[in-house]
Amino acid sequence: MKRDISSKLFKAAKQVIPGGVNSPVRAFKNVDGDPFFVRRAMGCRIEDVDGNEMIDYVGTWGPAILGHAPECVVEAVQSAAKEGVSFGTPNPYEVDMAETIVDWVPSVEKVRMVNSGTEATMSAIRLARGFTGRDKVIKFVGCYHGHVDSLLVAAGSGALTHGKPDSAGVPASFAAETIILPYNDIEKVNAVFAEMGDQIAAVIVESYPANAGLIFPKEGYLQGLRDITAKHGAVFIFDEVMTGFRVAKGGVQELEGITPDLTAMGKVIGGGLPVGAFGGKAEIMDYLAPDGPVYQAGTLSGNPLAMAAGLAQLREMERQDGYAKLDQLGARLEAGVRALLQEKSLDYQFNRVGSMFCLFFTGEEIVDLDSVMTADTAAFRKFFTEMLEQGVYTAPSPYETGFISVSHGEAEIDRTLEAMSAALAKI
Numbered sequence: 001m002k003r004d005i006s007s008k009l010f011k012a013a014k015q016v017i018p019g020g021v022n023s024p025v026r027a028f029k030n031v032d033g034d035p036f037f038v039r040r041a042m043g044c045r046i047e048d049v050d051g052n053e054m055i056d057y058v059g060t061w062g063p064a065i066l067g068h069a070p071e072c073v074v075e076a077v078q079s080a081a082k083e084g085v086s087f088g089t090p091n092p093y094e095v096d097m098a099e100t101i102v103d104w105v106p107s108v109e110k111v112r113m114v115n116s117g118t119e120a121t122m123s124a125i126r127l128a129r130g131f132t133g134r135d136k137v138i139k140f141v142g143c144y145h146g147h148v149d150s151l152l153v154a155a156g157s158g159a160l161t162h163g164k165p166d167s168a169g170v171p172a173s174f175a176a177e178t179i180i181l182p183y184n185d186i187e188k189v190n191a192v193f194a195e196m197g198d199q200i201a202a203v204i205v206e207s208y209p210a211n212a213g214l215i216f217p218k219e220g221y222l223q224g225l226r227d228i229t230a231k232h233g234a235v236f237i238f239d240e241v242m243t244g245f246r247v248a249k250g251g252v253q254e255l256e257g258i259t260p261d262l263t264a265m266g267k268v269i270g271g272g273l274p275v276g277a278f279g280g281k282a283e284i285m286d287y288l289a290p291d292g293p294v295y296q297a298g299t300l301s302g303n304p305l306a307m308a309a310g311l312a313q314l315r316e317m318e319r320q321d322g323y324a325k326l327d328q329l330g331a332r333l334e335a336g337v338r339a340l341l342q343e344k345s346l347d348y349q350f351n352r353v354g355s356m357f358c359l360f361f362t363g364e365e366i367v368d369l370d371s372v373m374t375a376d377t378a379a380f381r382k383f384f385t386e387m388l389e390q391g392v393y394t395a396p397s398p399y400e401t402g403f404i405s406v407s408h409g410e411a412e413i414d415r416t417l418e419a420m421s422a423a424l425a426k427i
């Protein structure tokens, strides 16, 4: 593939943008390559500035559930923009969005809009601390909750990709308030609560961890977290920034029948514009300013364009019965991948829920970060590079999850399986 213009742009970008990118996972460091720059993205395809077209499974890291630039979202943004792009006052879209979230997400009684998933988790943590009057927070190894200081400890996603699960610049005193435990081990959680339950403000967990590949909870694990937090008066925070509105209308909490106290949301609810949200029990949410003592704010929060885009996307998903369609496409991909692995006598693990999936280049059962880290990263790199050569763009890291969109069709899934077959043969 020719990448001349992308190479020039990357060179120029590195002069003026740290690492040449505005978010580390985009830098392709984990695949020994340089990133391509995108000119346009429509449906399930993206085209780079050199004219290479690719079937896309990154989907702008999750938000593009209908595919790129769906007509309904573009029209909603255009029409909203004609009335003004930001008001800095309450607007009707915000009420519509809040009512939609409360209607769709089982545990949410009240919700506050923010501008990113990071803001959502950061605010949820502050609220949990304000509500309980406690400081300590439990998070799990490999879970990523955005670049919140106290949560950038043993984190997944870009932090893991770049071999630095902890970040410089996070004061040791902040990190000391975060208790890190392995995922999927409820005994360890119970033991910490037994020792210091009255100091723990919150347990935060990715509903299905999807920033260290895609890991599923063991039977009873999420309910175990729910029970122990309830017993000790700690706030149970579900991070559904990635899974919310993606795996089902009501996210993982709907699938698993779990009722968290607070939920962090983002990605799909923004329709591709910068949006996050956090919500939950009214009793806790009412601790927020202006009614309560926990301060939280945002110049552009509830922005009319972002709300219009998100609402249009959610309504279209409902209208098309998008979740059922995504599950069918996901099942087709899964069946094809499993057949390929069997045909090639590879014992690699493949995890999928609805339209989210991850192929792990290891035979170990995937239960936590330790098992994820047994994957053969050299094999992953070869696979990624070969897939890209064949016009299929998957995440440039073994620790990210793939996303199918409603605009993928059976033909694209089958083409992807052909590419996978060739790529696996080259490993």
Ligand SMILES: Cc1ncc(COP(=O)(O)O)c(C=O)c1O
Pocket (backbone or CB within 6 Å): 116, 117, 118, 119, 121, 144, 145, 146, 147, 206, 211, 239, 240, 241, 242, 266, 267, 276
């Ligand atoms: C589970 C999860 N939580 C939080 C975040 C942070 O969201 P954002 O990148 O919008 O700040 C992300 C993604 O980055 C995520 O996947």
Ligand SMILES: N[C@H](C=O)CCC(=O)O
Pocket (backbone or CB within 6 Å): 023, 024, 025, 026, 061, 157, 158, 211, 242, 400
């Ligand atoms: N895994 C991250 C979020 O889900 C990827 C997005 C980013 O960090 O740029």
